[in-house]
Amino acid sequence: MKRGFICAAVLILAGCASSPDNRYYILEAVPPSAPSTPSAPLRLNGFHLPPLYDRPQIVERSGPQSVAFLEYDRWAEPLDRMGARVLRRDLELRGVASQGAGAGLVVTVDEFMADRSGSVTFNGGWRIGECRDRHFAMTERSDGTDSARIASAMSRLLGRLADELALQSERCAS
Numbered sequence: 001m002k003r004g005f006i007c008a009a010v011l012i013l014a015g016c017a018s019s020p021d022n023r024y025y026i027l028e029a030v031p032p033s034a035p036s037t038p039s040a041p042l043r044l045n046g047f048h049l050p051p052l053y054d055r056p057q058i059v060e061r062s063g064p065q066s067v068a069f070l071e072y073d074r075w076a077e078p079l080d081r082m083g084a085r086v087l088r089r090d091l092e093l094r095g096v097a098s099q100g101a102g103a104g105l106v107v108t109v110d111e112f113m114a115d116r117s118g119s120v121t122f123n124g125g126w127r128i129g130e131c132r133d134r135h136f137a138m139t140e141r142s143d144g145t146d147s148a149r150i151a152s153a154m155s156r157l158l159g160r161l162a163d164e165l166a167l168q169s170e171r172c173a174s
Contacts, residue, residue, distance in 0.1 A: 024076040025058065025151040029089035030159035032166070036094045039169040041102030042128060044091065047084035048108045054080070058147050061115040073147040083109070083158065090162030096169050103129035103172060105165065112157075114150040118142040122157040126165065131172035136161060 053059055056078075057069040075082060087107065091097035109124040123137040138160055142153035 020072050022072050022074050023147065024074050025147050026076045027082050027086045027151060027155045027158060029086050029093055030155055032094045033160070033163050036096075036166055039094075039096045039166050040172075041098035042091055042096050042105045042165060042169050043098045043100070043102040044084060044088050044107070045104040046106040046108075047080060047087060048106070049080045049083065049112065050110065053109075053112065054078070058150065059113045060150075061113055061121075067113070070147060079112075083112070086155065087158050087162060090159050091165065094162055094166040096166045103169065107161070112154065114142055114145070114153070116145060118145045118149065118153075120150060120153040120157060122154070122161070126161075128165070128169060128172035131168070134168070136164065 052067070055069065056074040057071055058073045058075065060068045060070055062068040088097055105126065105128050107124065107126045109122070111124070112120075112122050114120045118141060120140045120142055121137075122139070123135070125133045125135050127133050138157050140153040140157050140160075142149040
């Protein structure tokens with residue numbers, strides 16, 4: 001009988017213990033850094049992320065060859081779809097996005113994450129139409145290491161990429 005009581009008490013206590021609630025984050029479009037001049041329209045045909053980011057958890061660089069998955073800090077939607085949607089909106093804000101006609105744009109991301117100091121790295125390559133592949137490498141401080149500030153810095157980096165693409169669209173689209 002004593003054994004049954006102990007088992008029941010353990011089960012009740014285990015039921016009371018709970019994990020922290022998940023927190024969900026989004027990326028948002030940001031206004032252009034400078035007034036836009038009319039440029040050639042771009043049609044986003046692809047936004048590719050490495051499989052490392054194909055998970056709901058936010059990924060953080062924890063060392064030179066290591067990463068950590070922030071178990072309770074999650075993206076509200078898959079990062080590849082959200083990144084493409086936000087970049088498309090950033091391009092619209094710069095007057096260069098097109099749903100139909102326009103030069104095809106493909107962005108291939110190599111790295112898109114923060115480190116433990118709050119520095120966010122965004123690098124990869126892009127191609128517009130028949131232009132040769134171009135590399136981009138950007139960093140942004142997140143003003144802290146919490147995931148909301150990291151998501152904000154990541155949004156700003158997508159906006160900076162959109163600024164660069166808007167400048168290059170006229171040259172590459174023809």
